[in-house]
Amino acid sequence: MTRLRPFAMLLALVLLGAGGALLVAAAVGMKASELAHLAGLLAPAVVVTVVAATLASSLLRRTSLRQRYLAIAAVGTLVALGNLFALTQAMFVSARAASVLAVVLTYASAAGLAAAYASARSSAGALDRVTGTAEIIGDGDLSARVGSLEAGPEMDRLAATIDQMAVRLQAVRDQEQRVERIRRDLITAVSHDLRTPLANLRAMAEAIDDHVVDDPETLRRYANQMRRAVGQLTSLVDDLFEFVQIDTIAIEAETDRVRLDDVVASAIATVETEAERKGVLLSTELAGSEGTACSPHLTRVLQNLLVNAVRHTPPDGAVRIEGWRLASEVRLAVEDTGEGIASEDLPFVFDPFYRVDSARAGNGAGLGLALADRIVGALGGTIEVASRPDVGTRFDVMVPFPADPTIMAPAAGPGRARTRSGGRRGSGSRRPS
Numbered sequence: 001m002t003r004l005r006p007f008a009m010l011l012a013l014v015l016l017g018a019g020g021a022l023l024v025a026a027a028v029g030m031k032a033s034e035l036a037h038l039a040g041l042l043a044p045a046v047v048v049t050v051v052a053a054t055l056a057s058s059l060l061r062r063t064s065l066r067q068r069y070l071a072i073a074a075v076g077t078l079v080a081l082g083n084l085f086a087l088t089q090a091m092f093v094s095a096r097a098a099s100v101l102a103v104v105l106t107y108a109s110a111a112g113l114a115a116a117y118a119s120a121r122s123s124a125g126a127l128d129r130v131t132g133t134a135e136i137i138g139d140g141d142l143s144a145r146v147g148s149l150e151a152g153p154e155m156d157r158l159a160a161t162i163d164q165m166a167v168r169l170q171a172v173r174d175q176e177q178r179v180e181r182i183r184r185d186l187i188t189a190v191s192h193d194l195r196t197p198l199a200n201l202r203a204m205a206e207a208i209d210d211h212v213v214d215d216p217e218t219l220r221r222y223a224n225q226m227r228r229a230v231g232q233l234t235s236l237v238d239d240l241f242e243f244v245q246i247d248t249i250a251i252e253a254e255t256d257r258v259r260l261d262d263v264v265a266s267a268i269a270t271v272e273t274e275a276e277r278k279g280v281l282l283s284t285e286l287a288g289s290e291g292t293a294c295s296p297h298l299t300r301v302l303q304n305l306l307v308n309a310v311r312h313t314p315p316d317g318a319v320r321i322e323g324w325r326l327a328s329e330v331r332l333a334v335e336d337t338g339e340g341i342a343s344e345d346l347p348f349v350f351d352p353f354y355r356v357d358s359a360r361a362g363n364g365a366g367l368g369l370a371l372a373d374r375i376v377g378a379l380g381g382t383i384e385v386a387s388r389p390d391v392g393t394r395f396d397v398m399v400p401f402p403a404d405p406t407i408m409a410p411a412a413g414p415g416r417a418r419t420r421s422g423g424r425r426g427s428g429s430r431r432p433s
Contacts, residue, residue: 010053022039046328083426198233260298261290270303330399332397381399
């Protein structure tokens with residue numbers, strides 16, 4: 001049935017044309033006998049037209065667009081001249097009128113052929129452009145675009161579809177390349193971070209096993225170093241596990257809420273021992289927002305920022321935690337008086353395993369800031385960094401105020417936020433603009 005549909009459509013159009021011719025003839029005043037004679041002439045013409053069109057369709061199937069346009073124009077001219085000849089022979093048209101009409105039809109055919117050639121050239125040029133762009137994209141250059149063709153709505157829609165396809169393909173390839181780059185960085189960074197503690201553990205274990213060392217003092221020192229190496233390995237594994245397990249959907253659907261001061265207190269508890277050892281001042285200023293409800297995941301964000309700040313702040317330096325609530329968001333800031341970060345490194349500090357210079361590499365695995373950025377993004381917020389070398393660094397965290405502000409569970413960690421330091425207390429008076 002599907003194969004017969006084009007033939008049925010062709011027959012219907014030819015019959016419609018024959019019927020239109022009869023109506024025009026009746027409108028100009030032809031008698032009934034003349035109309036019957038004309039209908040007799042049109043009947044074989046309909047059959048010839050259908051057969052010729054079917055054969056032409058088969059023959060033109062392998063021709064170019066230009067040849068098809070010219071063939072269609074030529075067929076129209078030949079049919080008109082053939083009809084004129086038939087009407088002349090049937091005495092419907094006088095010889096004089098037929099001569100005039102033949103001249104007019106000849107000129108009209110030339111004009112039709114010229115118009116068909118111009119139209120075919122424009123359409124063929126647009127198709128060549130589309131084909132060329134598709135070939136370039138097929139060769140791997142996904143930056144190629146067809147652009148505007150101005151060759152009719154159909155061609156413009158085809159060009160737009162190809163351009164949209166190229167954009168999507170390029171986005172997919174960029175994502176694949178990014179994932180592959182992260183995978184390579186992950187393997188490189190993990191290998192690097194595993195090598196040192198494992199080498200130390202192996203060297204010390206072999207020294208103990210071979211009785212190279214046996215005095216209690218050295219054994220205690222080795223035990224402390226082995227414990228430290230195991231701690232580094234445990235921290236790396238924990239960070240890796242948490243980094244790959246962060247579930248954006250689960251965080252967005254989270255309903256637990258904690259007080260902001262509990263979040264700050266819990267985060268401070270993880271670094272106060274190291275801060276006391278180095279003599280680094282820890283101070284807080286929550287600007288009356290202590291009871292603000294927020295996500296418990298902010299605890300890990302603040303912990304990572306504080307660990308980073310204390311690690312890279314020299315002795316007798318300061319780390320300041322600020323928090324405040326606006327109409328639609330909660331803000332936190334961690335500012336230190338540490339080494340600072342070079343401007344060329346700032347765009348990459350949230351990349352997994354990115355290390356700046358060796359001075360800031362420390363013992364971390366390079367995942368702390370990446371974790372913080374990922375958690376804040378899952379909460380629908382943003383995290384920004386500003387830094388000046390030898391002056392300090394400031395991280396600003398902005399997260400939307402939760403739709404359900406009901407506090408359901410306290411954050412893990414001691415009490416409420418308070419000022420902690422290595423024997424000193426900060427005033428906590430400055431607030432960012």
